Amino acid sequence: MHLNPMHWQYLVVVGVLVVSVLTLLKRRRQTVHGFRLLPGPVPLPLVGNLFSIDAKKPWMTYAEWATRYGDIFTIRVLKQDIIVINSEKIARDLFEHRSNIYSDRPYLATRDPYGWSFNLAWAQYGDKWRSQRRIFHQTFRAEVALVFRPVQLRKAHQLVLDILSAPHDFSKHIQKFSAAVIMSIVYDYEVAPEHDHLVELSERGNALAMESLTPEVSSIIDAFPFGKCLPEWFPGAVLRRKADLSKHCAMQMIEEPFEYARKREAMGSSASAMALDFLRATKDVDDPSQLQLSKDTCATAFLVQKQQTTSTLKCFMLAMLQHPEVQERAQAEIDAVVGTDRLPNFDDRPNLPYVEAILLETLRMAIDHNEDAYPEPDVFKPERFFVGGKLRGDKSTESLAFGFGRRACPARYNADNSVWIAIVLILCALKIAKARGEQGEELDFEPTFNYGVTTSPDPFPCSITPRLNVDIHKLSTADSFE
Structure with a gap:
C-alpha cells in the first residue's frame, strides 16, 4: 500500500506519542x-x-x-x-x-464505603488509634488474658461435643466456638446453641469485609469511584449493593451487642466483660464520642478475634486430616502427659511441646512460606521447631500471624489461649480421618481456600470420631471445668 506524506506524518506523530507515553509510564x-x-x-x-x-x-x-x-x-x-x-x-x-x-496504614478506598472505618486494624495512625489501642491493652494484656481461661476451656469442651453431635458441620462449630468465646469476654453474651442472630450477622459482615479490604479490590474501587455511587437498581451496580449490605451489617455488629451489654449493666450484672468494664469506669457514659469509641473498640475486638481463631482452627483441622502421623504423635504425647482419667487443661501446656509445635506450624502455614527460613515450606512439619530434641524459644504470640511492632494484635494472648485449648482438646478427644465412600474406600479431595484479608480452607469432607481411650462424657461434667 502506498503512503502519501500526510500518512507518514501521521504515523510519526502517533509513534512519538506512543514512545512518550511509554517513557512516562516507565518513569512513573x-x-x-x-x-x-x-x-x-x-x-x-x-x-x-x-x-x-x-x-x-x-x-x-x-x-x-x-x-x-x-x-x-x-x-x-x-x-x-x-x-x-x-x-x-x-x-x-x-x-x-x-x-x-x-506504623501507619495505607488508604483503602473500600474501608469507609463498606462501613469498616471503626476497625482498629484498618485505622490510620492517630489519636483515635492510640485511644482504641489503650482500651485493648487494658482488657487483653498478657496477665489479664489469664482471667478468661475458664471461659475458653468451657467453650472448647462444648466445641468438641458439638463436633461429635454433627461432625459434617465442624466448620460451623468452629465459627460458633470462636464467636462464643470472644462475645462472652467482650459483651458477657452467651451464644445460642443454634442459629444465633449475632453470630450469623457477624459471618455475613465478615465475609463481605474480608473480600473487600484487600489491596486488589481497594485499587479497583479507587480507580472507578463512580461504581459505588450508582443506584442499586442500575445494571452492574454490584459494588454498590455489596457496600451497602456490608455497611448495614457493620452498623448492626457495632450497635446490637453493645446495647445488649448496656442492658446487662443496667440490670446489675456483676460479670466482667470489656463493654461492661467500660460502662462502669466511664463517668459520662452519654458522651457521644467516648461511647462511640468504646463501641468501635469492642466491635473490633469481637470481629478480629473471631476471624483469627476461626481461620487458624480450620487450617489446623485440614493439617490433621492430611498428616495423620502428626495427629498420632500429638495424641501419644497427650496420653503420656495427661493420661486417660482426665482431660487436658491450661496447666498441661508447658509439658506438651509437640502440641505447641503444631500450633506454631499451623500459624506458619497461614502466613510464611519463605523457603530460606523454612525449608520445604509447603510441608506441614512441626518438627522444624525443635532443636536437639527440645522446642525452640519460639512463642506463638510472636508469630507473623499476629502482626508486627506497634501494629501487633493487642489481643494475641487471648487468641493464642483460645486456639491452643481448642487444639489440645480436639486432639485428645477426637480422631480426624479421610471420609469414606459407600465401599469403605478413602475419598481423596483437593482442598480449596477462600481469599480475603485472611485465608482459610473451604469446608472439606472428613470423618471425625471419638477416640476409644477417652471418656467423652467427661466433657459434660462440671468437674471437667475446674
Missing part, C-alpha cells in the same frame, strides 16, 4: 513522589499488573514473582502501587525495628 514506574520504586513485573498501561494476578490464589502469583524479583517488590494494580514482602526478616526490620516509620 521507577519513581513515585521522587522515590525510586522497587523492582517488579512490568505493568501494562492503565491496568498495571491486574490481569497477571490469579484472582483466586493471588499468593501463588506473588510467590512466583518473589523468585524473580526478590523478597520485596512492587506491583501496580490500576493506579495503585503495592509493595509485596515475602520475607520475615524484611517484615520485622521494617515493621518492628522501624515501626516509627511504618
